[in-house]
Amino acid sequence: MRRTVFDDDHEVFRATVRDVFAREVVPVFPEWEKAGAAPRDFYRLLGKLGVLGVRIPEEYGGGGQDSYKFNAVVNEEMSRAKLGLGPIRVHTDIVLPYLLKYADDEQKRRWLPGVADGRLMTAIAMTEPGTGSDLAGITATAVRDGDHWILNGAKTFITGAVNADLVLVVARTSAPPPGNRRAGLSILVVETSSPGFTVGRNLEKIGLKAQDTAELAFDDVRVPMENLLGEEGRAFEYLGHNLAQERLSIAVNAQAAAAAAVELTVEYVAERNVFGKPLSGFQNTKFVLAECATEVEAGQALVDRALEAHDAGELSGADAAKVKLFCTELQSRVVDKCLQLHGGYGYVLEYPIARMYADARVTRIYGGTSEVMKSIVAKSIGL
Template sequence: MRRTVFNEEHEAFRQTLRDFIEKEVVPVHHEWEEDGHPPRDFYRRLGELGILGIEVPQEYGGAGEGFTYQAVVMEETARAGVTFGSYSVHANLILPYLLAYATDEQKRRWLPGFVSGDLMTAIAMTEPGTGSDLANIQTRATLSADGTHYVLNGAKTFITGGALADLVLVVARTAPFDPADRRAGLSILCVESASEGFSVGRKLTKIGMKTSDTAELSFVDVEVPVEDLLGQEGQGFSYLSHNLAQERLAIALGQAAAAEAALRFATAYVKDRTVFGKPVAAFQNTKFQLAECATEVQAVRLFADRVLELHAAGELTVADAAKAKLFCTEAAGRVIDKCLQLHGGYGYVTEYPIARLYADTRVTRIYGGTSEVMKTIIAKDLGL
């Protein structure tokens, strides 16, 4: 079906990005997987190409364009079977917080480096004992007696981009825990990784997302200037909720692209692979499996494009974003599994992109809110 979500400018950007990925990413991607992240200068290269600053206002060095361009990035990386490390967290998750809640002074201080790739960012919410229960965060930030800085103490885990980040948005408790209002008293502090007392702990080894570094962070009496508080003190939980719809939309779009890529990889493979004297594509089971996949991919694509249009129009609801994430991630899991099966033993070998897709897609039903959390949101929207 003909898509209407992109215009000529989007397609020109797509071609530039596709050429860049083919020449500069695909040949070295396996090295990034072995190292656990791209080289630091790769993010500066993304900055040179304008990819990090797509949505940043022009006054801070960005292009001032809309989120739809980010969808192109997701589609082209999935098409090539590669990832850009922690790029998505930096560009799709952190930026909305800075644009919505940073002061003009903070924007002038941080956004130019954000755009160039000289200042990479991460967000630290999850703790070893909290998981999805953000209201139970234990990391604490106490205001100094003279009111000039916070003293930050605590630990975070599963922090994407945490090992290479220069600035980390840390969610901490700045007021005593109130059982009557568990969400109160949380704030977001922007912490420089060079701060004394800030340390990167264990780098977590994952089954997928190999080019995206995931680390444990700890804070021991880290002094954070009050000028680096994001927004208002005590409003952290509401700020976190503000960007959830776009975060879940980004995951949905990424998985729609992953499902399409899996179908393309499998279709090409079964045409080329010969078994019992004929192509795997000649068997009825292969045709039926791919027919099912193609139909599900089309449904996913239509859903993803529609929620992208709603987001561009400012009409995407929390419930619709949850539906998109639930449907697209679950469907992508089914499609990619079938496509891997059609590869036979080679589907389990990591040099084949289908294997990387299979490992990478599993976490999308967990982060950004588990599938079970999405179902809870949707049920609540139904009045249940």
């Protein structure tokens, strides 16, 4: 079905993004997977092309666009090219909105030009080894010492940490009052060159091999007072403002990955011969791919509706949860069926469907698990 959410400007931007991924990334992506991260120069290239700063105001070196659809184009093209490059999405879809909304004028002048051109790559550090989704249980602490905060603690599962120059760290800056564990949390922007800041091991994952995901440690890290983002003690409130976009971002990626899996598998079954005829000639193959294509179409309609709602400022947290829940579960079902049609070759990593299968599993976990999404939706309908 014809999509109507993108205009000519989006499609011109798409052509640029598609070209750079095909030319600069796809041929060398296996090497990045072995290295466990994309090279730093790649992000400078994206910055030079305007990919990273498209939504940053022109006065800070960005493209000055308000529409999230440009970000969606990047996510779709990453999935279309079968690339797991989560640090891009973290940088543009998750971290940047906090800087745009809560940074003061001086902070914006200091950080946004580098964020736009790739000189300052970012990450966000919320999750701790013992807290998981329970952000109110954060134990990292920051105490005042003159004109600095002294930061101590540890974080884990931090996407983009290996290449990051700035990390938004959520830490407890004051004890919470009885009955309100969410109070007393603040966001500190930590420069990764700071003494006492350590990037631990790049975690070995079952998928997303080129997406660096690391542990972080803070040992008496001195963070200047002027690196407090927004007001002290309001981090939990701030974190909630961007959850809809974060979850929509994951849904866009998952939906596009499902579509790419179907396209890839249609090509495969047309070329693969079994029992003397193409695999595509068997009724089971046709029926399975027909089911997948129909599910993908339904997911696309939901994503496109959410994109329109988000640009209009109308996408609620509950609706974003619905989109993430539906599309990530859809991705897992579709990729699994497509792998099955590949037979034994689907289990071999040199075939893209195998990597797509491994990459798909985490989308039902990060950004809020499917179970958390169901709880949010249930609450929204009065349960």
